Amino acid sequence: MNNEKQYAPLGVFDSGVGGLTVAREIMRQLPQERIIYFGDTARVPYGSKSRETVTRYSRQIVHFLLEKGVKAIVVACNTASAFALEAIQGEIPVPIIGVVKPGAKVAAETTENGIIGVIGTEATISSQLYTRVIHQHNPHAVVIGKACPLFVSLVEEGWLKDPITVAVAERYLESFLASDMDTLIMGCTHYPLLRSTLRGILGDKVHLVNPAYETARSLKELLEEHHILNDGQGAPQEIRHQFYVSDAAEKFKNFASSILPCEIKEARLVHIEE
Ligand code: DGL
Numbered sequence: 001m002n003n004e005k006q007y008a009p010l011g012v013f014d015s016g017v018g019g020l021t022v023a024r025e026i027m028r029q030l031p032q033e034r035i036i037y038f039g040d041t042a043r044v045p046y047g048s049k050s051r052e053t054v055t056r057y058s059r060q061i062v063h064f065l066l067e068k069g070v071k072a073i074v075v076a077c078n079t080a081s082a083f084a085l086e087a088i089q090g091e092i093p094v095p096i097i098g099v100v101k102p103g104a105k106v107a108a109e110t111t112e113n114g115i116i117g118v119i120g121t122e123a124t125i126s127s128q129l130y131t132r133v134i135h136q137h138n139p140h141a142v143v144i145g146k147a148c149p150l151f152v153s154l155v156e157e158g159w160l161k162d163p164i165t166v167a168v169a170e171r172y173l174e175s176f177l178a179s180d181m182d183t184l185i186m187g188c189t190h191y192p193l194l195r196s197t198l199r200g201i202l203g204d205k206v207h208l209v210n211p212a213y214e215t216a217r218s219l220k221e222l223l224e225e226h227h228i229l230n231d232g233q234g235a236p237q238e239i240r241h242q243f244y245v246s247d248a249a250e251k252f253k254n255f256a257s258s259i260l261p262c263e264i265k266e267a268r269l270v271h272i273e274e
Pocket residue numbers: 014015016018019044045046047048076077078079080121124152187188189190
């Protein structure tokens with residue numbers, strides 16, 4: 001049976017450019033899927049805002065994506081996944097997935113000694129969602145959370161391996177070095193871009209979990225379950241992926257072009273509050 005819905009695009013959103021690390025994984029793992037990405041560049045960062053505000057922003061974006069006819073939504077932002085996903089998932093007619101649950105599940109399965117670190121924004125760490133999901137899979141795990149808010153600015157500045165970034169990372173990771181942690185979740189969209197800096201400080205023995213990667217894997221399962229995984233047999237699409245932002249479209253386009261495996265022709269400006 002031919003299911004036309006499978007050819008509809010996926011909606012992916014984040015507070016800004018960070019969610020492009022998730023979009024990139026989806027493009028790699030599910031190359032036949034079309035993405036409509038929304039980056040809330042006017043209102044970033046979400047990581048220092050309240051649950052109510054992040055939920056309100058996320059709801060507006062979800063409605064925008066639904067109007068575009070998406071078949072499923074990926075909340076590519078850890079903070080929005082931690083604060084808004086639960087409230088929104090019962091309100092919409094399409095499947096929705098966040099980045100926290102897939103990352104937490106894999107960390108719980110990967111750890112050998114049960115000591116797991118989580119780094120993320122202040123909001124993500126204070127929500128304790130990573131801890132709760134890890135405990136659903138591994139009730140005895142010890143979870144150590146640490147907010148690392150400066151990482152977002154350092155990544156957006158492009159200082160991925162800069163000595164300043166290394167010094168900041170050493171300070172943030174100090175408490176982990178004193179523990180026996182064997183698994184660390186990079187629980188913020190920007191952090192996978194710091195992977196080699198983190199690896200340099202933590203050494204080879206710590207497993208680094210990238211929720212973006214795990215989310216793309218879980219997304220495939222979710223689309224299969226709902227019989228909407230694109231089989232690649234539909235009409236060829238002229239414009240494959242589309243990008244929308246709430247501010248600074250040109251800056252977004254440049255950042256996106258530097259990390260995505262495809263050329264970004266344009267990022268369109270949307271007044272999301274209206
Ligand atoms: N995208 C956010 C996250 O993954 C980080 C940036 C922000 O604070 O908005 O939590």
